[in-house]
Amino acid sequence: MVKAADRAKNPARSSVWLENRAARGGGGPAGLDRDRIVAAAIRMLDEEGLAGLSMRKLAAELKVTAMSLYWYVDTKDDIIEFAMDSVYGEFDLAAIDAADGWRDMIRVLALEYRRMLVRHPWMSPSAGQYLNIGPHAIAVGGKIQEAIGGTGLPIDRQPSATSAVFQFVYGYGTIESQFGRRAAEAGMSQDDFYVESVKAFRDNPGFAEAIEPMAEILDVRASQGSVSAIWDRDFAYALDVLVAGIEAMVSRETGT
Amino acid sequence: MVKAADRAKNPARSSVWLENRAARGGGGPAGLDRDRIVAAAIRMLDEEGLAGLSMRKLAAELKVTAMSLYWYVDTKDDIIEFAMDSVYGEFDLAAIDAADGWRDMIRVLALEYRRMLVRHPWMSPSAGQYLNIGPHAIAVGGKIQEAIGGTGLPIDRQPSATSAVFQFVYGYGTIESQFGRRAAEAGMSQDDFYVESVKAFRDNPGFAEAIEPMAEILDVRASQGSVSAIWDRDFAYALDVLVAGIEAMVSRETGT
């Protein structure tokens, strides 16, 4: 078993998934096992955020001491990696297979990905920090590759197109989920929080000039409905941009 | 002066920039001031990463006690927000103004943004977590808006196009910078680290199947040169996709 201290010395192997250690136990008096720990961690992460997860609190929820958890995982990071992969398992792969053509497939994948990030706001900071190479994450990656493979782009260009689409989704989902998290922490609806934020921004002396060119856009947005409708609308249009871009590149590569 | 405890109770005002408190001091015996603190913090963040920054260590570097820093800032988060904005100040705004047309402007902005994220790997996790509304960040935002405004897209679609481009850059820069950080922590070059990672990935039993469909792409990439060349190449092509997408949407909106 690799200790945390050793892990730090060998960061190339710095993911649980690169250790291929068997899950342990389940027969103990506390009825603990890795799945139960991970499920409780996800619940706690969803409710309290990344900073709200501590080994002691997690253990308390499972009616156990903090050190008991270390029988099943080596470090707290392991728990987060397991939790992440479990969340990747929420992807509806059947819906993706049911999609018709690469455009639809990309759209469904992007929507699922975005929903995942928004539902679990701790995912995007974590996804940036850890390798995402658990079985569920890899399954999703395979579908993404399949979708991009269907575009007709040459194979050496496909990773780049994948980046264009899914790094965008990651970035978008990050902003959207952090906005939601902030609103929730402030105890407001997203709409109220948006109004408050814009007001605070506008009222801030010294920023009047900087805001000037943005005022028009803020005004336009105010007439576009609820915040969540704007998130949806913007996302859909950005995907249209990306799909149109891929189409254009395909005909540029194959044509001429 | 707003205390950290109060800040937590009023998360809507959860940014230093929404408080508009004057910078303090400079005449003390330790010769401290906010700029010196922030500069030292950036140095430490670049070298030790986000987790490596602690108030005690930062203070030690400035030959002062931890609590001294609290005369100039309210919380550690403030320091990070100041550091972030200072880094946004690294954008070469002149180069952006010198760009010729919106396509070039977008490309230059995207490259500058990406370089910033890669140079300071702590930026992308931080940028996801805090509001980015310091003066330098806003200046950059204004340039982005100017570039997108030049595309000819209707104003209510511009924010969406902005997302498509710059959320992509954010996502891409996040992955790239985290990869670099991991390589550095492992004490390897990016190229060696890449080879090691792929090997570990391939050798991992139980993943043979999952890897199967990715093998071809991995092989193609192996023939494309150094890791950093691939980063550059992929990024440039993804930008081409985005620019082509915007062009297509423009003619779709104006034509027909």
Place this chain on the structure above:
DNA sequence: CTGGGTCTCGTACACCGTACAAGGGTCTCT
């Protein structure tokens, strides 16, 4: 009855952010 796994726990360490109160230094006003 014994020995060895499997699991849980108590204690302890080093570190974190930061609240609070007690100064020292310098500058201003009487």
Place this chain on the structure above:
DNA sequence: AGAGACCCTTGTACGGTGTACGAGACCCAG
């Protein structure tokens, strides 16, 4: 000259964190 007010720095302390280590409790095979 003395007194007070300020700006700035410090020491101490609190409640948290992840986790190393060693002691035990249980159960099952020999």
